[in-house]
Structure formats: structure tokens, C-alpha cells
Amino acid sequence: MAQLVPPLSAYGLSKDCGFLSSLPVPALADPYYAEWENILARLQPLLQSGGLRAVIDDLPILSTSQLQTELQWRRAYLLLVSMLQGYVWSGAEPSERIPPPITIPLKQVSEHLELPPMATYAGFCLWNYVPHCQTESLSDLSNLGCAVTFTGTVDEHWFYKISMAIEAYGAPSLQSMLEAIEAAHVGDSQVVADHLNQLAGTIDGIIAILHRIYESCDPRVFYHQVRPYLAGSKGMENSGLPNGVWYDDGSSNRDYRQYAGISNAQSSLIQFFDIVLGIEHRPTGVSSTISIPEAKGPQPPRHNFIHEMRKYMPGPHRRFLEDVGKTTNIRSFVESRRSDHALCKAYDSCLEMLCKLRDKHLQVVSRYIIIESRKSITNENPVGNAALSPALIDPDTELSKDAIGTGGTSLMPFLKQARNETTEPVIHPGRRLLDKSQKHAEDSQIQYHFGVGSWNHHSITSGSKDSDGLITFTPRAAFLFAVGIFVAVSAAIFSS
Numbered sequence: 108m109a110q111l112v113p114p115l116s117a118y119g120l121s122k123d124c125g126f127l128s129s130l131p132v133p134a135l136a137d138p139y140y141a142e143w144e145n146i147l148a149r150l151q152p153l154l155q156s157g158g159l160r161a162v163i164d165d166l167p168i169l170s171t172s173q174l175q176t177e178l179q180w181r182r183a184y185l186l187l188v189s190m191l192q193g194y195v196w197s198g199a200e201p202s203e204r205i206p207p208p209i210t211i212p213l214k215q216v217s218e219h220l221e222l223p224p225m226a227t228y229a230g231f232c233l234w235n236y237v238p239h240c241q242t243e244s245l246s247d248l249s250n251l252g253c254a255v256t257f258t259g260t261v262d263e264h265w266f267y268k269i270s271m272a273i274e275a276y277g278a279p280s281l282q283s284m285l286e287a288i289e290a291a292h293v294g295d296s297q298v299v300a301d302h303l304n305q306l307a308g309t310i311d312g313i314i315a316i317l318h319r320i321y322e323s324c325d326p327r328v329f330y331h332q333v334r335p336y337l338a339g340s341k342g343m344e345n346s347g348l349p350n351g352v353w354y355d356d357g358s359s360n361r362d363y364r365q366y367a368g369i370s371n372a373q374s375s376l377i378q379f380f381d382i383v384l385g386i387e388h389r390p391t392g393v394s395s396t397i398s399i400p401e402a403k404g405p406q407p408p409r410h411n412f413i414h415e416m417r418k419y420m421p422g423p424h425r426r427f428l429e430d431v432g433k434t435t436n437i438r439s440f441v442e443s444r445r446s447d448h449a450l451c452k453a454y455d456s457c458l459e460m461l462c463k464l465r466d467k468h469l470q471v472v473s474r475y476i477i478i479e480s481r482k483s484i485t486n487e488n489p490v491g492n493a494a495l496s497p498a499l500i501d502p503d504t505e506l507s508k509d510a511i512g513t514g515g516t517s518l519m520p521f522l523k524q525a526r527n528e529t530t531e532p533v534i535h536p537g538r539r540l541l542d543k544s545q546k547h548a549e550d551s552q553i554q555y556h557f558g559v560g561s562w563n564h565h566s567i568t569s570g571s572k573d574s575d576g577l578i579t580f581t582p583r584a585a586f587l588f589a590v591g592i593f594v595a596v597s598a599a600i601f602s603s
């Protein structure tokens with residue numbers, strides 16, 4: 108039987124590494140590129156001393172003609188976008204102009220890789236890993252290092268390493284789910300169920316890796332030191348880039364562009380899970396009950412931020428997702444066999460796990476962004492970096508504006524909607540999945556984070572020390588806690 112989706116290798120993917128580069132990306136050995144490599148080797152001191160812009164301004168405009176292998180193109184991309192981010196965001200004021208020694212070669216490199224001329228998840232996660240031991244697993248965090256970081260902090264290394272390990276851990280699911288599509292095509296329920304059960308287990312493992320973010324990435328370091336360098340040029344009016352950035356190519360033409368910053372939403376792996384399972388994401392605020400009238404001719408696209416992020420994936424990865432989207436039949440296959448208990452349970456388990464992953468991610472965002480941004484607004488953590496004006500809740504324009512205006516309530520609805528959409532296709536609701544009231548209760552918990560630190564009131568009724576080290580209270584627990592305090596204070600007053 109002919110394969111429905113071309114082999115992984117046709118998209119530059121591999122069974123073991125998935126979307127990660129199948130080989131680590133080494134430094135450019137050609138002495139012609141020594142000046143680029145030298146800057147990268149000194150990136151952190153140059154950023155700290157404020158000397159980076161002057162060094163880049165003095166660079167010659169290098170040609171890309173010496174780049175031969177894909178690994179070399181990737182390294183050149185990582186070098187150039189690291190310089191770009193450092194150039195724009197070092198100093199008290201961002202630079203809206205990016206000089207020709209970056210823009211001219213970057214245009215060619217990004218065209219070759221079919222990426223925007225901007226830093227992306229591909230550069231900093233997929234192509235930035237350095238294994239300590241080539242033969243050990245890349246999903247083992249202790250085996251990973253990063254070629255490039257802006258701050259050199261353990262926290263920044265850990266942040267990228269978590270994503271790298273997730274990509275490696277999820278890699279085998281690509282081939283496995285392509286086989287599931289083939290099996291569904293020939294009506295083999297048992298094989299489809301087996302692959303779905305494997306996928307549910309894989310996503311469970313990914314949740315465990317995501318949870319490890321707290322081990323070595325301090326939210327304050329992430330928010331105040333690392334995140335500014337991940338910023339984009341879109342929606343950055345309040346951070347000093349009203350028009351975006353000007354890609355100065357030496358001509359008289361002022362070429363302003365706006366791009367989103369580096370985001371894990373650019374991970375093809377998580378989008379692959381959505382696509383293969385038939386999960387659909389709508390623009391934020393659009394509910395599943397709003398029906399689009401039967402239109403003659405092509406329907407208007409119903410894209411949202413998640414779809415938008417595909418533009419920030421390398422061309423072959425984007426095409427892989429498109430091709431999987433055209434051929435995946437898993438959802439319809441399961442829907443047509445509602446009485447096949449094992450199959451439906453396996454499918455529903457995948458949705459449940461993906462929903463749990465998004466729940467866990469919501470907690471991470473709450474801890475690393477929402478809480479830290481609130482502290483900044485109340486001046487608990489004064490900020491000195493241009494990219495950290497309070498407008499920068501999120502690299503994406505609309506999210507950032509709304510998020511700051513309402514204390515983070517726009518960013519969270521986007522992520523919560525993505526989470527809720529995950530379980531919409533569930534075959535047997537209520538059998539194993541979280542029901543709506545549970546989700547609502549969990550959402551309330553996310554809002555009841557009381558802060559970071561050494562509290563250890565683990566015994567407080569139904570308040571729990573969250574996995575992220577925060578004390579979380581349900582409204583009921585908060586009420587009981589307040590009553591408890593009142594009683595204790597009253598007793599103390601009366602006894603004295």
C-alpha cells in the first residue's frame with residue numbers, strides 16, 4: 108500500500124529526534140565566519156557591557172556563499188538572530204534599526220530555511236542543543252546543554268532544555284501516529300488503539316518534563332532577565348518600537364517589519380498532536396456553538412494565534428503539518444466506531460492527556476508571567492530593560508495589550524480556550540475526562556495563587572501547595588482560612 112504521508116525523512120525529520128535537528132548543530136569551522144562566531148562566544152559580556160551594538164556595526168557584510176550543509180545554514184541562522192535580538196534589546200532603549208551586517212546575510216539564510224528573518228523556537232530549541240554524550244537520550248535533561256544563551260544563567264539554559272527534552276521525548280510519536288493513520292485507512296482498530304495508547308503515555312511523559320521547569324528556572328530570572336531577549340517586534344509600541352524594526356539593507360528604503368517573538372507556540376510537536384487527533388482551534392473568543400453560515404465558494408479562514416505560529420516554523424516542518432492535516436483520519440475513524448470501547452477510550456485518553464498538559468502549562472504561565480508582571484506593576488520588582496515595559500506580557504500584539512490592561516486576563520483566556528478546545532472531540536464525555544465544573548474549579552485555583560516563598564500551610568483544608576511551589580486556595584479554602592485566622596486572633600485577644 109502506498110504511504111499516505113511521505114516518510115519523515117522527506118521533511119528533514121527523523122524517528123528518534125522528530126523536529127529536533129537529527130545532529131547537533133556545530134559552530135562554523137570556516138575561518139571566513141570567525142567574526143560571527145567570535146561575537147557569539149562573547150555574547151554575554153558584550154550584552155552586559157553594552158558593547159554589542161558597536162561591535163556589530165563594525166562587522167563586514169559576510170556572504171552566505173560559503174554555507175554548504177543544512178547544519179551550517181542553521182548555525183548561521185542561530186548566530187545572526189542571536190545578534191539581532193541582542194542588538195535590538197540591549198541597553199535602556201531598544202534599537203529600531205537593524206544594521207546591514209545582520210540584515211543582508213539574514214535575509215538569505217532565513218529564505219533558505221523558509222523562516223522569517225527573526226529569532227524563533229526552531230533556532231533556540233530545535234537547533235541549539237548540545238548533547239553531553241551523543242549516544243545518550245536527548246530527553247534526559249542531564250544530557251543536554253545549550254550552544255547559545257543571552258544571559259548564561261542556569262535558568263535560561265533550563266528553560267530551553269525543558270523544550271528540547273520535550274521534543275525528544277515526543278519524537279517517536281511522529282512515526283507511530285503516521286502508522287496509526289495508515290492502520291485507520293485499512294480499518295485496523297486494534298493497531299489504531301495501540302498507537303493512541305502510546306501517544307497518551309507520551310503526552311503524560313511530556314507533562315512530567317514540563318513540570319520540571321520549576322527545578323532550575325526561577326520565575327524572576329526568567330521574567331526579568333531572559334524574557335526580554337525573547338521579545339519580538341510586533342505589538343511593541345509601548346516598549347519603544349511603534350513601527351516594529353527597520354531592516355536596514357543599506358538602501359534608502361525604510362523596510363519596517365513586525366514579527367512575534369520566540370514562543371513555544373511555534374513547537375510543531377504540540378501542533379502535530381492537535382492535528383493528528385483532529386482538534387480544532389478557533390480565534391480567541393469564538394465559541395464552538397457559533398455556526399458559520401453555509402457559504403458558497405471558499406470559506407474565510409478561521410485562523411487563530413496557534414495557526415499564525417506556523418509561519419514561524421521551518422518550511423519542511425510546516426509542510427509536514429499541512430500534509431498530516433490533509434490525511435489524518437483518526438478522529439473520523441474513531442467517531443465511526445463509537446461502540447468500540449477500547450478504541451474510543453484510547454482516543455479519549457489522548458485528549459485527556461493533552462488537556463492536562465495545557466492545564467499544567469497554564470499554571471506555568473501564571474507563575475512565570477502573570478504573577479511576575481503583577482509584581483512589576485506594583486513596583487515590587489522595578490525593571491530596567493526596555494523590553495520589560497509593562498506592555499510586554501506576551502510577544503503577541505493583541506495578547507500583550509489586553510493582558511496588561513486587565514492583569515493578564517486576555518492571555519489566560521487564549522490559553523484556556525486552547526485547553527478547552529482540546530477535549531471538544533471527546534467521544535464519551537464524562538467517562539474519564541474532567542467535566543466542565545472541574546475545569547471551572549481549576550481555573551479558579553489558577554487565579555488564587557497567593558505568592559511565592561516559604562509558606563508551608565500544606566495542612567490547610569483543601570488549600571494545596573501547588574506543584575509549582577505556590578499555595579493555591581479554592582474560594583472555599585480561602586474562606587475557611589480567613590475564618591480560622593479570625594477565630595485564632597479573637598482567642599488571643601480574649602485570653603490576654
Ligand code: HEM
Pocket residue numbers: 266269270273317320329369370371372373374377378413465468471472475476501502503506518522525526
Ligand atoms: C517558563 C516556561 C513557559 C512560559 C512562560 C510559557 C509561556 C507561554 C505563553 C505566554 C504563551 C502564549 C502565546 C505566546 O507565546 O505569546 C504560550 C503558548 C504556548 N506554549 Fe508556552 N510557555 C512556557 C513553556 C512551554 C513549554 C515547555 C511548552 C512545551 C510543551 C510550551 C508550549 C506552548 C504551546 C503549545 C503554546 C500555544 C498554546 C497552546 O497550544 O495551548 N510552553 N506559552
